[in-house]
Amino acid sequence: MRLGALLGDDRAEPVTGFAIDHRKVAPGTVFGAFPGQRFNGEDFIPAAVGSGAVAVVAAPDAQVDGAVHIADPAPRARFAQLAAKFFAPFPETAVAVTGTNGKTSTVEMTRQLWRMAGHHAASIGTLGVTTADERVTTGLTTPDIVTFLSNVAGLAREGVTHVAFEASSHGLDQYRTEGLPVAAAAFTNLSRDHLDYHGTMEAYLAAKLRLFSDVVSPGGAAVVWADDPVSGQVAEVARARGARVLMVGERGDALRLLSRAPTLLGQALVIEADGAEHKVMLPLIGAYQAANALVAAGLVIATGGEVKATLQALARLQPVRGRLERAVITRTGAPVYVDYAHTPDALEAAIAALKPHAQGRLILVFGAGGDRDQGKRSEMGAVAARMADRVIVTDDNPRSEDPAAIRRMVIDGVRDAVEIGDRREAIAAAIGEAGPADIVLVAGKGHEQGQVVGDLVLPFDDVAVARECAR
Ligand SMILES: CC(=O)N[C@H]1[C@@H](OP(=O)(O)OP(=O)(O)OC[C@H]2O[C@@H](n3ccc(=O)[nH]c3=O)[C@H](O)[C@@H]2O)O[C@H](CO)[C@@H](O)[C@@H]1O[C@H](C)C(=O)N[C@@H](C)C(=O)N[C@H](CCC(=O)O)C(=O)O
Ligand SMILES: Nc1ncnc2c1ncn2[C@@H]1O[C@H](COP(=O)(O)OP(=O)(O)OP(=O)(O)O)[C@@H](O)[C@H]1O
Ligand SMILES: N[C@H](CCC[C@H](N)C(=O)O)C(=O)O
Ligand SMILES: [Mg+2]
Numbered sequence: 001m002r003l004g005a006l007l008g009d010d011r012a013e014p015v016t017g018f019a020i021d022h023r024k025v026a027p028g029t030v031f032g033a034f035p036g037q038r039f040n041g042e043d044f045i046p047a048a049v050g051s052g053a054v055a056v057v058a059a060p061d062a063q064v065d066g067a068v069h070i071a072d073p074a075p076r077a078r079f080a081q082l083a084a085k086f087f088a089p090f091p092e093t094a095v096a097v098t099g100t101n102g103k104t105s106t107v108e109m110t111r112q113l114w115r116m117a118g119h120h121a122a123s124i125g126t127l128g129v130t131t132a133d134e135r136v137t138t139g140l141t142t143p144d145i146v147t148f149l150s151n152v153a154g155l156a157r158e159g160v161t162h163v164a165f166e167a168s169s170h171g172l173d174q175y176r177t178e179g180l181p182v183a184a185a186a187f188t189n190l191s192r193d194h195l196d197y198h199g200t201m202e203a204y205l206a207a208k209l210r211l212f213s214d215v216v217s218p219g220g221a222a223v224v225w226a227d228d229p230v231s232g233q234v235a236e237v238a239r240a241r242g243a244r245v246l247m248v249g250e251r252g253d254a255l256r257l258l259s260r261a262p263t264l265l266g267q268a269l270v271i272e273a274d275g276a277e278h279k280v281m282l283p284l285i286g287a288y289q290a291a292n293a294l295v296a297a298g299l300v301i302a303t304g305g306e307v308k309a310t311l312q313a314l315a316r317l318q319p320v321r322g323r324l325e326r327a328v329i330t331r332t333g334a335p336v337y338v339d340y341a342h343t344p345d346a347l348e349a350a351i352a353a354l355k356p357h358a359q360g361r362l363i364l365v366f367g368a369g370g371d372r373d374q375g376k377r378s379e380m381g382a383v384a385a386r387m388a389d390r391v392i393v394t395d396d397n398p399r400s401e402d403p404a405a406i407r408r409m410v411i412d413g414v415r416d417a418v419e420i421g422d423r424r425e426a427i428a429a430a431i432g433e434a435g436p437a438d439i440v441l442v443a444g445k446g447h448e449q450g451q452v453v454g455d456l457v458l459p460f461d462d463v464a465v466a467r468e469c470a471r
Helices: 003-007 041-050 075-087 103-116 145-157 169-173 201-215 231-241 287-302 307-316 344-357 375-387 403-411 423-433 462-470
Strands: 017-019 029-032 055-058 068-071 093-098 121-125 128-131 162-166 182-187 216-225 244-249 255-262 267-273 276-282 325-329 335-339 362-366 390-393 439-443 450-453 456-459
Touching: 003 068, 003 075, 017 075, 017 145, 029 041, 029 075, 041 055, 055 075, 075 145, 093 103, 093 201, 093 287, 103 121, 103 162, 103 287, 103 307, 121 145, 128 145, 145 162, 169 201, 182 201, 182 231, 182 287, 201 216, 201 231, 216 231, 216 287, 231 244, 244 287, 255 287, 267 287, 267 307, 276 287, 276 307, 287 307, 287 344, 325 462, 335 344, 335 462, 344 362, 344 375, 344 439, 362 375, 362 423, 375 390, 375 403, 390 403, 390 423, 423 439, 423 462, 439 462
Parallel strands: 017 029, 029 055, 055 068, 093 162, 093 182, 121 162, 182 216, 216 244, 244 255, 335 439, 362 390, 362 439
Antiparallel strands: 121 128, 255 267, 267 276, 325 335, 450 456
């Protein structure tokens, strides 16, 4: 591709790729130079040009010598648009999901529903890039814009026609998932998380709202979980964009959840759609999983899926890795569940999902991650104290922080917690004391395969450890 084809002029220089990290620049690369949290990308412009960058997308006041300066006051947005032109074509139908909790579950369920409808579908998010054949992890929920666009284009080349991706608030704030047309965008919920990055709940919500004000196609659709305090605001922003709004939930209109009754292996849902009632046996437990399943169904319907067939397909959803995953049953007969709850609201949702299934005690093992929002720690402790019968506070991913200090902040919110820093020992202790009527919940790390301690990632898998401890 010629630079002129990207910029709409007659520049003849060939463009070979895009990069936002100067170490990935090769001759012919378009380099994006943005001020970040730790570095100012503009400092690397000379090095990028030295490595052969053909053009640099940067703010108007940046200094660019020896390459074309594509000046824009919103350089990240401009870079995304240009990179999308370079990487196109993409799968014909793309949808995005934002919200504090439920993004991974919803994109994965959307992928499954599309597949059941006969489409070649993929999902992208915390679990990596998932297709019918394989799963490749990327490290971040929303990888950087270059990785994202090249992954999505790669899926199109493999024949994928439908892709659902997670739009995290960091990703939205940094324009990491833009450029391709988004046929529908979904909102799951808003509660406390990531205030270390966004500062206030208002700024956090504003980042999420970008999906509806800037990213979703103006003629597209917004699927909004209706039972959240900010749902109305999200719908309003989407309507102002020109998107069709489908409200989903107990207060929904497109899909209204009339009732939800737990069964032994899942729950019976009655959903009203198009004036008709549909009874669905969802093979997953917990109100939160029903919510995510409905939002996923909303996305499929918004992009052309047939209502009745889509709702009936919910009965065939497979569990999402690390989300209320039953790892093992202890020798005394207590089920041990692993869940990715790492916010106060998610912890509440996970405990609420399991409580109806416990005749005895709910024994909770959890901690909080380092280098992340500190204020959520005592709030998570308070949820644990209020809702669990026995609480063991342990380490999550301490990252660069002192694990004992993190645990103290969690325990601040609990009164009668047992503190066992070593996560394996904590899981073993919970399993050791669980009686036949009890349920053990290990929360916070879900599908994660490692524990981040300082700069090290030590192999750790809650499901595997629970199985070992139950032997
Ligand atoms: C806080 C945050 O989101 N940081 C991400 C962000 O960094 P940044 O833009 O602030 O970048 P920076 O490190 O200050 O560097 C500025 C610019 O200089 C460039 N640079 C930097 C150094 C260098 O030698 N050469 C160079 O060119 C960088 O590529 C960047 O473009 O962009 C980087 C490149 O894409 C990311 O690697 C980095 O993720 C860090 C590792 C991270 O931990 N992010 C987490 C918090 C995150 O994003 N999490 C969410 C999960 C949210 C959820 O699901 O709940 C996610 O979407 O994964
Ligand atoms: N709709 C929901 N409402 C409340 N809690 C939820 C909901 N969906 C998921 N959760 C909780 O959040 C946890 C993480 O779910 P999931 O991975 O789907 O969310 P996510 O938004 O992708 O999270 P992350 O921000 O880490 O990427 C679950 O294990 C569960 O405890
Ligand atoms: N995407 C989330 C994952 C948190 C997982 C939890 N185990 C932790 O380390 O805090 C984040 O980056 O905040
Ligand atoms: Mg996720």
